[in-house]
Amino acid sequence: xxxxxxxxxxxxxxxxxxxxxxxxxxxxxxxxxxxxxxxxxxxxxxxxxxxxxxxxxxxxxxxxxxxxxxxxxxxxxxxxxxxxxxxxxxxxxxxxxxxxxxxxxxxxxxxxxxxxxxxxxxxxxxxxxxxxxxxxxxxxxxxxxxxxxxxxxxxxxxxxxxxxxxxxxxxxxxxxxxxxxxxxxxxxxxxxxxxxxxxxxxxxxxxxxxxxxxxxxxxxxxxxxxxxxxxxxxxxxxxxxxxxxxxxxx
Amino acid sequence: xxxxxxxxxxxxxxxxxxxxxxxxxxxxxxxxxxxxxxxxxxxxxxxxxxxxxxxxxxxxxxxxxxxxxxxxxxxxxxxxxxxxxxxxxxxxxxxxxxxxxxxxxxxxxxxxxxxxxxxxxxxxxxxxxxxxxxxxxxxxxxxxxxxxxxxxxxxxxxxxxxxxxxxxxxxxxxxxxxxxxxxxxxxxxxxxxxxxxxxxxxxxxxxxxxxxxxxxxxxxxxxxxxxxxxxxxxxxxxxxxxxxxxxxxxxxxxxxxxxxxxxxxxxxxxxxxxxxxxxxxxxxxxxxxxxxxxxxxxxxxxxxxxxxxxxxxxxxxxxxxxxxxxxxxxxxxxxxxxxxxxxx
Amino acid sequence: xxxxxxxxxxxxxxxxxxxxxxxxxxxxxxxxxxxxxxxxxxxxxxxxxxxxxxxxxxxxxxxxxxxxxxxxxxxxxxxxxxxxxxxxxxxxxxxxxxxxxxxxxxxxxxxxxxxxxxxxxxxxxxxxxxxxxxxxxxxxxxxxxxxxxxxxxxxxxxxxxxxxxxxxxxxxxxxxxxxxxxxxxxxxxxxxxxxxxxxxxxxxxxxxxxxxxxxxxxxxxxxxxxxxxxxxxxxxxxxxxxxxxxxxxxxxxxxxxxxxxxxxxxxxxxxxxxxxxxxxxxxx
Numbered sequence: 001x002x003x004x005x006x007x008x009x010x011x012x013x014x015x016x017x018x019x020x021x022x023x024x025x026x027x028x029x030x031x032x033x034x035x036x037x038x039x040x041x042x043x044x045x046x047x048x049x050x051x052x053x054x055x056x057x058x059x060x061x062x063x064x065x066x067x068x069x070x071x072x073x074x075x076x077x078x079x080x081x082x083x084x085x086x087x088x089x090x091x092x093x094x095x096x097x098x099x100x101x102x103x104x105x106x107x108x109x110x111x112x113x114x115x116x117x118x119x120x121x122x123x124x125x126x127x128x129x130x131x132x133x134x135x136x137x138x139x140x141x142x143x144x145x146x147x148x149x150x151x152x153x154x155x156x157x158x159x160x161x162x163x164x165x166x167x168x169x170x171x172x173x174x175x176x177x178x179x180x181x182x183x184x185x186x187x188x189x190x191x192x193x194x195x196x197x198x199x200x201x202x203x204x205x206x207x208x209x210x211x212x213x214x215x216x217x218x219x220x221x222x223x224x225x226x227x228x229x230x231x232x233x234x235x236x237x238x239x240x241x242x243x244x245x246x247x248x249x250x
Numbered sequence: 251x252x253x254x255x256x257x258x259x260x261x262x263x264x265x266x267x268x269x270x271x272x273x274x275x276x277x278x279x280x281x282x283x284x285x286x287x288x289x290x291x292x293x294x295x296x297x298x299x300x301x302x303x304x305x306x307x308x309x310x311x312x313x314x315x316x317x318x319x320x321x322x323x324x325x326x327x328x329x330x331x332x333x334x335x336x337x338x339x340x341x342x343x344x345x346x347x348x349x350x351x352x353x354x355x356x357x358x359x360x361x362x363x364x365x366x367x368x369x370x371x372x373x374x375x376x377x378x379x380x381x382x383x384x385x386x387x388x389x390x391x392x393x394x395x396x397x398x399x400x401x402x403x404x405x406x407x408x409x410x411x412x413x414x415x416x417x418x419x420x421x422x423x424x425x426x427x428x429x430x431x432x433x434x435x436x437x438x439x440x441x442x443x444x445x446x447x448x449x450x451x452x453x454x455x456x457x458x459x460x461x462x463x464x465x466x467x468x469x470x471x472x473x474x475x476x477x478x479x480x481x482x483x484x485x486x487x488x489x490x491x492x493x494x495x496x497x498x499x500x501x502x503x504x505x506x507x508x509x510x511x512x513x514x515x516x517x518x519x520x521x522x523x524x525x526x527x528x529x530x531x532x533x534x535x536x537x538x539x540x541x542x543x544x545x546x547x548x549x550x551x552x553x554x555x556x557x558x559x560x561x562x563x564x565x566x567x568x569x570x571x572x573x574x575x576x577x578x579x580x581x582x583x584x585x586x587x588x589x590x591x592x593x594x
Numbered sequence: 595x596x597x598x599x600x601x602x603x604x605x606x607x608x609x610x611x612x613x614x615x616x617x618x619x620x621x622x623x624x625x626x627x628x629x630x631x632x633x634x635x636x637x638x639x640x641x642x643x644x645x646x647x648x649x650x651x652x653x654x655x656x657x658x659x660x661x662x663x664x665x666x667x668x669x670x671x672x673x674x675x676x677x678x679x680x681x682x683x684x685x686x687x688x689x690x691x692x693x694x695x696x697x698x699x700x701x702x703x704x705x706x707x708x709x710x711x712x713x714x715x716x717x718x719x720x721x722x723x724x725x726x727x728x729x730x731x732x733x734x735x736x737x738x739x740x741x742x743x744x745x746x747x748x749x750x751x752x753x754x755x756x757x758x759x760x761x762x763x764x765x766x767x768x769x770x771x772x773x774x775x776x777x778x779x780x781x782x783x784x785x786x787x788x789x790x791x792x793x794x795x796x797x798x799x800x801x802x803x804x805x806x807x808x809x810x811x812x813x814x815x816x817x818x819x820x821x822x823x824x825x826x827x828x829x830x831x832x833x834x835x836x837x838x839x840x841x842x843x844x845x846x847x848x849x850x851x852x853x854x855x856x857x858x859x860x861x862x863x864x865x866x867x868x869x870x871x872x873x874x875x876x877x878x
Contacts, residue, residue: 051472077474089472091465093529094458097270102462105455106474114456114483119274122267129266138266142273164473328684375863381683382626383866386818393815394859401852513811517691524688558699564692568685569677 002065004029004198005050005081005168010059012049012222019045020056021223027168027198034201034213038242042222043202044086047170051083052076064167078107080167084157086176086202092146096137096156099145100128103163128163135159135189151182158189162197169193171201175208187211210234218242278453287532291438295431302430308542309437310498315522315534316441316448317491322520323528324452325484326464327376330385330516331392332492334372335365337511338395339493344412344500345405352418354501358440361497362490369489373482389513396511412506426502433502440498441535444491448531451487460484461529514557521564524572596727598848599841604733605802606840607740610833612795612813613820614747615788621764621826623679623781628690630792630817631810632697637663637793638805639701642710652715656739656797663793668786675785676778694810702807710805736798743791748829760784764827819862 005027012020019042027033035043048054050061052073060069068076091099104124105111119125132138135155140148145156158174175186187208193199203209209216209230216233218225220242226233233239264272294305314336321327339361346357375387399406406412419425426432451457462470463477471477500506509515518541526537544563548556616630637659644650644658678689718732751757763770763780771777796805803813816839824835839858846857 053468072476073471074474074476077472083472085469085472089466089469091462091469093465094461097274098458099462102455102458102475103473106459110455111459111475111480112456114451114454116455117274117278117450117453118455118458119271119278122271125271125274126267129270133266141266141270160469160473328687330687375867378866382620382818383822385626385687386815386822387863387866389815389818390859390862394856394863397855397859513814514695517695520688520691555699555703557695558703561692561695561697561699564688565674565696568681568689568692569674572685 003027003062004031004064005200006062007050008060008062010046010049010061011057012045012054013057019222020049021221023059023219023222023224025217025224027200028215029198030195031198031200032212032214033199034203034209034216035219036203036209036216037219037225041219043219044172045222046219047083047172047202050170051081077164077166080165081170082161082164082166082168083170084161084172084174086172088150088153088157090145090153090156090160092144094145095142096132096145096148096159097128097141099156099160100131100163101125103160104128104131107164131159131163134192135162136185149182151178151185154178154182154186155189158186162193166197168198168200171199171203173202173204175203175205284532287535288442291442295435295438299429299431302434304542304546306430306434306437306502308538309434309441310495310502311519311522311541312535312538313437313441313444313498314492314495314519315526315538316445316531317488317495317534318519318523319528319531319534320448320452320484320491321488322523323530323533324457324460324464325481326467327481327485328381328385329376329388330513330520331388331390332488332519333511333513333515334388334392334395335369335489335492336496336499336515336519337392337399338368339365339496340500340506340510341399341406341412341496342493343497344415344506347415347417347501348412352416353422354417354420354436357417357501358494358497361493365493365496366486366490368493369486370482372489373485376485377478377481389516392511392513392516396508399508399511406506406508409508411508412500415500415504415506417501417504430502437498437502440494444494445531445535448491452531456480456483518560521560524567597729598844600727600729600737601733602841602844603837604730604736604840605844606837607737607744608795608799608802609816609820609840610836611740611743612792612799613817613824613836614829614832615785615791616817617821617824617826617829617832618760618764618784619788620821622760622767622784625675625679626683626686626690627675628687628814628818629693629697629810630789631813632694633663633667633789633792634796634799634813635697635701635805635807635809636666636796637790638710638796638800638809639705640793641797641800642705642712642805645713652712652718656794659797660790660794663796664786664790666793667789668782670789671782671785676781679781694814697810698807705807707807710800712800712805714801732801736802739798743794744829744833751829756780756783815862816858819858823862823865 003026007023007025010020010023010025011018023046035046037043045054049056052071056069060067062068063076063079063081066079068079068081071079094102098118101118101124102111104127108124110121110124129138132141135158137152137155137159140152145153148156154174154177158171161169171190174190175183178186190201190208190212201209201212213230215228216230217227218233218239225242226236226239228236294301298305317335318329318332321329321332342361342364343357346360351357372391375391376384400408403409417426420432420436424432424436452460459470459475459480462473462475463480467477496510499510522537522541523534524537525540526533526535545556548559552558612634615633616627619625619627640659640662641652641655644655645652650658678686714732718735720731721728722731722734724734751761759770759775760780762773763775763777767777796809819839820832820835824832842861843854843858847854850857
């Protein structure tokens with residue numbers, strides 16, 4: 001059975017800086033996998049490589065056993081790979097209804113439709129409402145995204161990625177910047193993701209990592225430093241040293 | 251697939267899905283202000299017969315600005331060379347008429363087809379690179395076509411313009427008259443039909459994907475929108491619309507001036523759209539009315555140098571802040587005419 | 595043919611002096627200034643007026659053209675441009691188009707719409723032989739002046755503290771500010787010098803390029819080509835781009851007179867197709 005996501009020798013340089021250094025990474029099906037590492041370790045670069053925002057200078061990427069190294073961004077989404085961004089990347093003038101609806105509609109190939117009015121397909125609305133309920137956004141469905149509270153926007157960020165019905169979901173610091181009071185909603189939303197979605201989580205918040213993840217990979221200076229189960233990594237003195245050198249993680 | 255949450259038991263509160271579907275439907279509905287707008291346009295045919303010539307120009311400018319709105323207001327592409335398509339459409343219709351095919355609607359169709367092809371061909375150039383490159387490429391294309399028009403005087407009449415265009419009756423029935431009445435009705439009808447189509451297109455999933463590309467192309471790609479493919483489409487569409495506007499000009503004024511491809515045309519249409527507001531389709535139309543009024547007033551003082559005042563206006567507009575000047579008026583207009591406010 | 599090359603080089607260097615200010619402004623302030631040509635025009639008209647109204651000899655008008663235009667640039671930067679640095683590209687485009695319209699109409703009103711003729715001093719007219727090639731004296735003069743300017747500019751950039759502060763600010767504005775570099779002063783002085791150079795170029799070039807109120811519109815695209823093809827991260831890029839453009843334009847107009855202007859536009863498009871980020875842009 002193929003791995004949900006795999007990279008072999010993935011490499012990316014920016015001039016003299018090697019941001020991603022020979023990374024061979026494996027994401028199992030149904031995984032709850034966290035990627036941690038000090039600031040500047042190259043975690044977001046890695047996600048950008050996986051999703052096609054950046055092109056690797058060397059190495060290959062496999063999604064469900066299929067080589068996607070040369071595939072275009074939007075094609076990867078259609079093949080089942082979705083992500084959230086560390087800083088919300090949403091559509092300021094659109095509503096959550098339209099945002100999630102867009103993702104669903106594109107997934108079903110309806111994005112090319114230039115004649116039928118949006119919302120004429122009832123089952124798309126039903127699916128949007130279902131996703132909104134899952135992410136506690138029902139009351140916000142018709143408000144402009146720019147008017148939503150940050151915590152709600154963050155939930156929308158995850159919801160829209162989820163609406164692509166991905167097989168692999170990459171979450172880039174989902175709880176980042178969310179006020180204390182709203183964090184539990186994010187944590188609950190992440191925890192309730194169905195098992196048929198394999199999740200790779202980048203996080204600094206160790207509570208979230210330890211409560212959510214089953215396996216952890218540690219990225220340092222662009223290279224995979226350590227990998228193992230949550231207990232193994234939590235107890236590993238070398239991992240602690242890498243973090244202690246950086247100071248407090250946040 | 252999900253199980254629908256709809257129920258149709260009488261007396262039960264509507265489910266969220268039903269509520270949402272109903273709200274979407276309400277949003278698409280024609281607003282009173284819209285009906286008033288078009289009714290006024292039609293009424294002006296009967297009520298202000300002396301002004302039909304200028305009203306015709308407004309309708310054509312409005313269509314031209316509408317085409318730019320599709321590009322700028324809905325897809326976020328800044329073009330400084332949109333006059334390229336306007337000009338090509340004008341020459342196409344003019345030349346076709348001179349070649350003997352004088353039925354206006356056929357001329358429109360031909361102009362639309364030609365400019366669509368041109369738009370499609372140049373769209374790939376426009377998509378590459380960032381804002382500045384895009385500006386340059388759009389300007390460059392218009393400049394090339396302008397040079398071509400100038401050089402190929404044997405075809406286009408060069409600096410003297412294309413003259414001697416004689417149009418046949420529209421659909422074999424309606425002759426063009428001296429007062430511009432037929433011209434205005436013709437332009438207004440074409441504008442209305444194309445407006446309806448644009449309204450439909452922008453309310454479709456395709457239109458929604460354009461808005462997403464405008465607001466955040468990074469995120470749009472991340473939800474599976476094929477950004478470049480959509481931009482190519484809207485660019486082609488916008489080109490065709492501009493081509494029709496140019497053709498209307500050639501047909502109703504029976505003359506094509508060589509300045510139809512000049513930079514100031516592209517700059518003027520951009521200004522028109524900005525005055526009226528982008529992203530809700532009426533901006534170009536409202537802007538065209540305001541612009542023509544402004545032009546009339548200014549040309550009253552200084553017939554030769556009115557572009558000076560346009561320049562002052564632009565500078566002041568940007569310094570004060572577009573939202574503050576246009577915003578107050580445009581927001582009210584937008585609320586009346588459409589629910590969505592565009593991002594500028 | 596060598597004469598053509600020589601003419602092309604003269605034209606190219608002139609273009610460089612005209613455009614380098616735009617290149618640095620774009621790289622430094624990320625400001626799309628379509629009105630750059632208006633400063634060149636101002637310098638050209640300053641020379642005309644100085645010569646006809648005040649009987650200043652041609653060569654003496656050149657530094658004056660530089661100073662007058664630089665002062666104009668400084669005033670405009672402090673009063674208008676400064677407020678627009680943070681605004682969207684669309685706003686900047688609208689603003690600079692407005693400025694161009696104002697400039698063109700003002701000059702048309704004040705000076706009339708005819709082409710201005712610059713009467714070159716006898717010492718600069720005629721032809722000479724350099725290295726066996728028969729070339730125009732005036733063009734040699736242009737090449738000489740521009741070469742000196744290029745060397746001086748490069749020295750300023752690489753050897754002086756102002757130069758290194760400027761390069762730092764272009765590279766990363768926030769970090770430069772954090773290091774205590776007064777970015778506002780750098781912006782103002784760079785804009786002034788860039789405009790001044792454009793004015794000087796306009797004065798020098800009036801004889802070759804022509805001078806009339808629509809100058810900013812006619813040449814806008816040339817400056818933009820130089821900047822887009824040459825990039826904004828150094829002076830070398832725009833320099834090479836200007837030379838290429840100058841030679842291509844002159845050669846094109848000579849060998850293929852019917853399509854002269856197209857050569858440039860087509861080259862530009864082909865270029866942008868192949869390398870949309872410019873010849874010398876840094877890989878980001």
